[in-house]
Amino acid sequence: MRVLFINENLGGHATMHAHLRRALSQGYPEIEAHFLDVPPPSLLRLVAGAQLPLLGRFDLDLQPLRFQLATSAWVYSRLRGLESEFDAVHAYTQNTVLLSAGTLRRVPSVVGLDSTNARTAYCLPYREPTRWTERMVRPSMRFETAVFQAAGAIVAKTDSAASSVREQYDVRDIRLRVIRPGIIPHEADPPAAPGTLRQNLPRIVFVGTQLERKGGNQLVRVHQRHLSERCELVLITREQVPRGRNLTVVNDISPGDSRLWRILRSSAVFAFPSRIDAFSVAVLEAMEAGLPVVACPVNGVPELVADGQTGLLVAPGDDRCLLAAFEALLAAPSRRASMGAAGRARLLERFDARREAAEEVALLHEVVAAHRADRALVGHATGHPREGRGAAPPHRAEI
Known part of the structure; x- marks a missing residue:
């Protein structure tokens, strides 16, 4: 199974995906994992997501959404040429695919997240929320809702994130999972800590x-x-x-x-x-x-x-x-x-990444199987069985 993992690549995302790559490579030969890492913002993306001095002070400039859409546009331009090459797409986070709901419907897809914009609007590292923040986040939530409705499954990294998806976006539990991210521990228990650098202080x-x-x-x-x-x-x-x-x-x-x-x-x-x-x-x-x-x-x-x-x-x-x-x-x-x-x-x-990988792989198999069944059902109802993303391509072995 060829899977495209899209990595928003912000903060700890790079470290998290590095551990996931290692875990997938160690025990899942049936998974051919490819990673699309969003690069640092280009000048165009920075301009598109720039804060507006006067409006930004009151959180009225839709800056977070403009930046997310610029990032999503970069991902969308790559996905248009790649989606036919993969059996499934795993996007992390939902903000990478705000403009790709159509792709998520056509291809078996999983969307992972550690928070929702309904919450992160109040937790941005570079600006404080204001009394206008609640209104300003609504357009972003509409984009997110389209992504959640299109995805085959949604993976929240914490119970807190799952609660936001369930309560603020009205997503049914049957499509929502909690899979905790992790790291791959060192092989041996850590040795006793050596002395500190300055004057032997803790x-x-x-x-x-x-x-x-x-x-x-x-x-x-x-x-x-x-x-x-x-x-x-x-x-x-x-x-x-x-x-x-x-x-x-x-x-x-x-x-x-x-x-x-x-x-x-x-x-x-x-x-x-x-x-x-x-x-x-x-x-x-x-x-x-x-x-x-x-x-x-x-x-x-x-x-x-x-x-x-x-x-x-x-x-x-x-x-x-x-x-x-x-x-x-x-x-x-x-x-x-x-x-x-x-x-x-x-x-x-x-929080072992190997446990995370096992749960993610099982979910990907489940989503692919459900997508194929849905496509076959549509084809049966219309009298025209459908191939393509709903069934394994002829040159690719079934898993």
Whole structure:
């Protein structure tokens, strides 16, 4: 079965799809997986999705939708020439195929998502919602609804995302699945963490491209005011950060860089006080490294971090709550170790990419079979059996 996987390629999507590729290559010889990774925005896409200075301030410029449509137009132009080459299409996320509902009807298709625009409209990293946001997201929801109606199946990565699809888009459960994404763990249990880089201080580590609404700036503020003499803070980010006491900034780590694992393994706590994330592959990587996680209970994050067991959940934007969580963990190495071990066990049980791949492959087979049955039924009703996407091409072996 030839399957085209479309990857929106934002944030942790690249890492997630890298693990999925590996998992598919290790145990599914019947799946010929091809990946269409959306490239960084071209000048044309940037212009099409640019914020309008006056309207953007009030979230009245439809900027998120314009950017999504520009991305979807890029995917649409590629799909028009590719759809006949594949037995199924798997799009992640729905925003990559806002203009491709027709293709999703013609070809067996699965649409995956970690959130909906009804929710992400309030969680964008570069702008705050306003009283106009609810109205501005409605056109985007109409495009999403067309995609959801056309797809053979919809895969939500969290229960939170599934709830939004079900309640805000009126999608029936029979077409909606929850398949949790994961990573492929290292083959052996991680060794004991080595010493830290600065004065043998315990290390708090953060990973995030944007700092403000992902909590990075808050972390720097809390660390510099209260913890700079007691621990080191490492920020792995693309943004520039002013120098500070026992503050390390790493700007050149990309997905798959082995340095991330080494930094995680030499750390004491993983901090991710984001106010906006629907899901976080970085949190999974920290859990694999055996770190307790301090995060905010937003969207699907509580499905990753079990409060009090694998980490601590803190109120978004609350400096005192964040500081108290760090102080509690820094003062109790044994508690950090037990939480980290529980987090790693939770990862292995629930967020293994090999489990994800097995469920995705089973669903693809199911969707292809249902699509062929529907096409055959239509052909029987009209007296003209249909071939093409409804049945395996003559030159391709049945699966």
